[in-house]
Amino acid sequence: MKAVLLPGDGRVELAERPEPSAGPGEVVVRMRASAICRSDMSLYRGTPIVGGETAGGKVVPGHEAAGDVVAIGEQVEGVAVGDRVAGYLAVGCGHCRHCTSGAWMLCAQWRCMGFDFDGGDAELFVLPAGNCLVLPPEISYLGGAVLTDMVGTQFHLQREVGVGGASTAVIFGLGPMGNAGVMVGSALGAYVVAVDPLAARRERALRLGAAAALSPEEFAERRAKNWLGEGADLAVDCSGSAEGQIGALDAVRPEADVYFVGERTETTLDPSNQIIRKLTRVRGGWYFPRWRYDELAAFAVARRLPLEDLVSGTVGLEEAAEAFRAFDARETEKVVFVS
Numbered sequence: 001m002k003a004v005l006l007p008g009d010g011r012v013e014l015a016e017r018p019e020p021s022a023g024p025g026e027v028v029v030r031m032r033a034s035a036i037c038r039s040d041m042s043l044y045r046g047t048p049i050v051g052g053e054t055a056g057g058k059v060v061p062g063h064e065a066a067g068d069v070v071a072i073g074e075q076v077e078g079v080a081v082g083d084r085v086a087g088y089l090a091v092g093c094g095h096c097r098h099c100t101s102g103a104w105m106l107c108a109q110w111r112c113m114g115f116d117f118d119g120g121d122a123e124l125f126v127l128p129a130g131n132c133l134v135l136p137p138e139i140s141y142l143g144g145a146v147l148t149d150m151v152g153t154q155f156h157l158q159r160e161v162g163v164g165g166a167s168t169a170v171i172f173g174l175g176p177m178g179n180a181g182v183m184v185g186s187a188l189g190a191y192v193v194a195v196d197p198l199a200a201r202r203e204r205a206l207r208l209g210a211a212a213a214l215s216p217e218e219f220a221e222r223r224a225k226n227w228l229g230e231g232a233d234l235a236v237d238c239s240g241s242a243e244g245q246i247g248a249l250d251a252v253r254p255e256a257d258v259y260f261v262g263e264r265t266e267t268t269l270d271p272s273n274q275i276i277r278k279l280t281r282v283r284g285g286w287y288f289p290r291w292r293y294d295e296l297a298a299f300a301v302a303r304r305l306p307l308e309d310l311v312s313g314t315v316g317l318e319e320a321a322e323a324f325r326a327f328d329a330r331e332t333e334k335v336v337f338v339s
Contacts, residue, residue: 001019001124002014002015002016002122003060004317004320005057006046006324007046008044008046009045010324010325010328012321012324017060020124022126023126025075026073026126026127026128027069027071027076027127027128027129028071028124028125028126029069029132030067030123031062031065031122031125032141032338033067033142033145033336033338034064034066034119034120034336035062035145035149035311035334035336036323036324036327036334038177040062040063041328044324044328048115049263051116059116059118059119060114060118060121060122061114062113062114062120062121062337063087063113063114063115063119063149064086064087064089064145064148065113065119065145066084066085066086066141066144066148067084067120067141068083068084069081069083069084069085072129077129078132079134083132084137084141084144085132085134085144086133086144086145086147086148087119087120087127088148089105089112089113089114089131089149089287090105090107090110090111090113090287091104091112091113091131092104092105092107092110093109102290102291102292103289105286113131121317121320122317130290133148133293135297136297136298136300136301139300140307142307142314142336143305143307143308146180146334147296150176150180151180151183151184151300152288153180153261153285153286153287154180154181154183154184154236154285155295155296155299156288156292157261157283157285158184158188159292159295160283161233161234161257161281163185163188163189163233164188164189167189167190167233168191168228168232168233169181169185169191169192169232169235170193170194170219170232170234170236170251171185171194171195171205171210171236171238172195172196172235172238172239172247172248173237173244173262174194174196174198174202174213175201177238178194178205178236179201179205181236181261182194182205183209183309184305186208186210187209187303190234191211192210192211193212193219194206194214195213195214195219195247196215196216201333202214204309216243219247223251228253231251233253233256233257234256234258235251235256236261236285237260241264245264245269246274249269249274249275252280254278254279255278255281256278256281257281257283258281258283259283259284259285260282260283260284261284310334311336312333313334313335314335314338315335315337316337316338323337
């Protein structure tokens with residue numbers, strides 16, 4: 001079968017791999033959609049942000065994938081051949097407090113699909129049966145692929161802080177993750193303000209339900225005039241920039257919530273004024289617990305979330321080299337392999 005490998009240094013290989021088989025508790029999935037994520041660029045450059053077995057491009061990338069179950073191993077329950085599934089990316093030890101609570105990505109021994117074990121950028125991939133998220137018939141393979149990371153992350157963090165019709169939320173950074181936040185917040189009934197320097201991203205945010213879409217300079221000007229009163233109830237930084245993180249802290253009212261979702265290693269903050277004296281609750285936002293999926297899928301169906309609108313283009317596996325190059329150069333937003 002064909003499979004994508006990322007040896008590092010911006011190289012992409014389309015390799016021939018033996019077709020995998022399902023071991024005990026596992027299923028084989030025929031890939032129908034597998035999205036490229038910004039975190040995949042760490043593999044592309046040879047500096048993976050997670051995973052201990054990725055050196056030399058040995059592991060097939062792709063942690064946002066959906067497809068058809070074509071084979072099952074022994075001791076598999078709850079999943080059958082023919083099921084349409086998406087992959088839950090985290091595998092834990094199964095018995096620590098994080099695993100038993102459903103937050104498998106917090107397990108000290110966790111392993112990540114597409115980083116530690118083969119992911120979805122191949123014709124076939126293997127998942128533990130418990131990592132199979134069965135897709136409702138209303139959700140396409142494309143929708144299922146983006147549902148499992150961006151939309152799931154944003155839905156979980158906004159549900160955790162009770163976003164609803166009385167809420168004002170500001171989303172900084174309108175790449176795929178940020179626009180997923182716009183989509184979710186709007187569907188939950190919030191007044192969503194979207195902030196990004198790029199006009200095309202702001203235009204997409206408006207199509208996805210944002211009440212206002214502003215450049216950082218426009219937002220700062222309006223904020224200085226008390227446009228949001230004391231401030232927003234929630235701010236989410238998806239940019240991973242110091243400006244976005246600082247902007248999120250400055251955007252909220254006292255006793256509000258701020259989530260950092262975009263990855264960054266260092267930012268200089270003003271804790272006294274931005275956090276301590278405002279009693280700001282600052283949280284990290286990263287993926288969603290396994291138990292949240294049924295609610296997430298039901299929400300996506302009930303609110304008719306336009307999941308495929310988060311996808312900027314689709315390509316075949318044979319176009320992988322150009323797809324990763326263009327994505328790394330930010331010429332595209334959310335590209336998905338399809339078969």
